[in-house]
Every structure is written in structure tokens, then in C-alpha cells.
Amino acid sequence: MKTIVLGPPGTGKTTTLLNEVDMYLKQTDPDKIGYFSFTQKAAYEARDRAMSKFNLSEDDLPYFRTLHSLAFRRLGIRKDEVMQRRHYEDLGKKMGIIVDYHEYDNEHTGLFTTKSDLLRIVQLAKLRGITPEQQYNLKEHTQDITVHQLKQFVHDLNQYKKDYNLIDFTDMITEFIKSDRSPRFDVVFIDEAQDLSQTQWGMAKSIWDKTEHTYLAGDDDQAIFRWAGADVDSFISQTGKIMQLTQSYRIPQVVHDVASRIVNKIQKRLPKEWRPKTQRGLLSYHDDFEQINMKQGNWLVLARTKFMLNDLENHLYSQGLYYENKYKTNREQDLYKAITDWENLRKGVDINYDQINRIASYMSPNHFEKNSLKLLDKDATYKISNLQERRWLKTDKVWYEAFDDAPQRIIRYIRRMRENGEKLNSKPRITLSTIHGAKGGEQDNVVLLTDLSRNTQRNYEQNPDDENRLFYVGATRTKNHLHVIRPKDIYKGYKI
16 A cells, blocks of 8 residues: 655655654564665664664664665675766776766765766666667757767766676666565655656665555655656656645745745646645845845855855855855864864863864964974873973964964954854854755745756746746745845746
């Protein structure tokens, strides 16, 4: 029997599944339960909840994982047998072209990003269960590629994998299906099912065909990974008992109104009725993000593409507001740790070798004798007087004067943050992300940029449902206040 859990944003799809898991754990051996989520993080969170509630170990719950992880385990594949980024780069060098490969968020979901349209065509074809030539004819690529070049690439890629005895993530799924390696479960749970590719749907079916009870949870309105091979049509076409979740515990009333306007634009979808929470919430429209006061509270700032976040990031930097960009390394955090170490040292607190080394990395030889680091005992702690007596440390100035080798731009930024009362020892208040990167997240305040790039505008014209679903997801990350930034060009943006 198959149960389909339809859950609009914030209605508790995962919680509903986990409650069912709890019920089965009271009457079923743990290793007879399969719980498969689109992301590794979600699968492990479900496993950890079950471990805590029923006093189980990881070994007791071997099948709480992603589909790729299950295939990897059941096929007995070693990590060194799986194609990695370096292998694709090596293949490119041998072919005289650039071939890169990045897992999307390192979650082993099967989603990937690449600048090589040749690789994108091949991978999408496998995910969708079609030939590379059929994928080529869909004309979703932007680079000038001939069919001959594609065929040569397919041949060289297959030969490379054969020569080095390698397999890629999608190969794992197809081999799993061919070999019929699925365990027999009493019950199977599949979360975020709307994001499965056609190939993953084939694997899921091979699992539930051996299972008496299956639960599929998802929301076709939040299916935003078609560009990476996700097959929402397969989710929409599933049959079984429908469990409709109707109460959102996240979305306030005014945001629900906005979300309803967006979702009603989607042509192909399952009808759903759901209610917002009792709080009314807030909705604001702005012509420019500089009109928004972000000096207090927690924020999620969402854009259609990464580069659209750059101007906003520069503005936050100039204002001294504490933020993180999901796609960039936070160099300020390491400097802040060094500042904390330095201020503690000046107050008379003992610090260890690693802390001294971190401090020294931001000081010139005028302030710290770098060769002295070799003389420090890595297991000992030191006071400022110990370092000054040996003339290793030559300053006791405030950090922004002592750290004369630190980038001045970062120094100014941290000084502004401190003046603003930002708590740098905690998680940044403001997160910058694409809408894709924020799926599954939520925040009190959400800023939604509605500009579209040239490519996304073209996609909007060709596949309007994709963009409607995407901005629906963006708007419904909001727990209280949604700020909509109108597009700079009203004719090249998404209207909310």
C-alpha cells in the first residue's frame, strides 16, 4: 500500500513521516525500516531522532540514508571507485577541453553543477533515462556543440571510466536497479520525493515493489530542480492513499496570500488547500534593498542567481552588518577569532600555541617575531608577559593597530560590526543565498529579489512553471515579514 503525504510549505511533512517511523519502531525491527531522503542531512536527522527516542545505535538503523548511499552500500562500491571532480578534470585535459563537476551542496543527491555543457547533456540524459542525443535535441544547452562532439565525449567518458574502473553517481542507481539489490523492508519512507530524477524513481520503485507499506512525502509546487534532472511529473502521477497536510506552522496570513497568487500561476500541479498560521505577518515592497533596515533580527536574503547577491553583499559590508554568503568563504570569522584571542591575552588570560599562531598570522615582523613560533612548546600555554620578555611579541596595542598585516577592509568591517553591537561569536544574523540554496530553510525576515538574468528570463518564457515554483519556494521561507524587491526592469523580472 502506498501513502502519498502532500505537504505545502511549513505543514510538517518530515515530522509526519517521523511520527510514522516512531509507530513502526514500536512493532518492527529497525533494520526493516527504510528511510530515504533527498539530502544526506535530512536522512541523518531522521536517524538521530530515532536513535535518541528508542535508544538505538547507528548500526541498528542501516537504511536511513540517501538513495545514492543505499546503492553505494548494497553494490559494495569503494570510494576510490567513484568518479570525483579530479577525474572529470583529468578527462578534460586528455581531451583538450575543460570538464568540471561539482556536487550540489555536497549532499550526494545526484544534483550537480558544471560549466561543461557536454557533461551536462550526458548527465541529464542519464538522470532522465534518455539518450544523450535526445537530451541534445531538447536544446537546453547554451554552448555551441555539434552532435559529433557529443558522441566523441560520450565515447571518451565511457572509455575513461572503463580504463580506470570507475563509476559515477548515476551509474550507481542504474546498476542497483539492474542487479535487484534492494533489501526487503516492512515499510519504506521517501521524503522530498518531488525532487527525484526519472532514474531515481526507477530505483524507488524497485524498493517499494518488495515492500508492503510505502510513504512518499513531497510537494510538487516546491519542485525546483528540473534543471538538474528532477522529474516532478512522476511525483504528480503517483497513485495511492492521499494524506493531505493542511495547516502551515510557518507561513503568516499575508505571505500565504502572496504564495497563493504565485502558486495559482502553475499550470501542472496537484490541487491543495492549506491554511496559514494565525499571525497576520507583514509584507513590504521596495524599489531598492538599501531601503530595508537590517540592523536587527534574523534575515534570509534570496536571489535568482548568485551574482545578484554581489551588490547587496557590498551594501551589508559597508554598513557593518553581520552576514554570511553561502557561496563564499567567511574570512572575517578567522580574524575575529584572532581578535578574541588577542584581547584575552592582553587581559592576562593564558593562550595556547594555536591561538598564538593565529594572532601572529595577522602581525608583521615589526610586531611579532615569526621565527619564534618554532621555539614555542605546542602543549604549553603562555601569558603576554612570557612572549614580551623573550622579545617575540613587540606590541600590546589594540587589535586594529596590532594586526598590521590584516587586510584593512576587513578591519574596518569588523570595527563597524562591533560598533553596531553585532555578536560575532554567534551565527551571522543575515544569510545570502539563491532560492535554490534556501530550499528547506526558513527565517523570520525574508528579502526576495525578483530580478531575472538573461538566461532565467528566457527560461521563464519557455518554462513558466519552473520560475513560478521557484518564487513560490522563495516567498514561503518567511515566518513573519516578507520584503519584495521590485525588479530594476519591470519587463525583465518576476512580478509578485
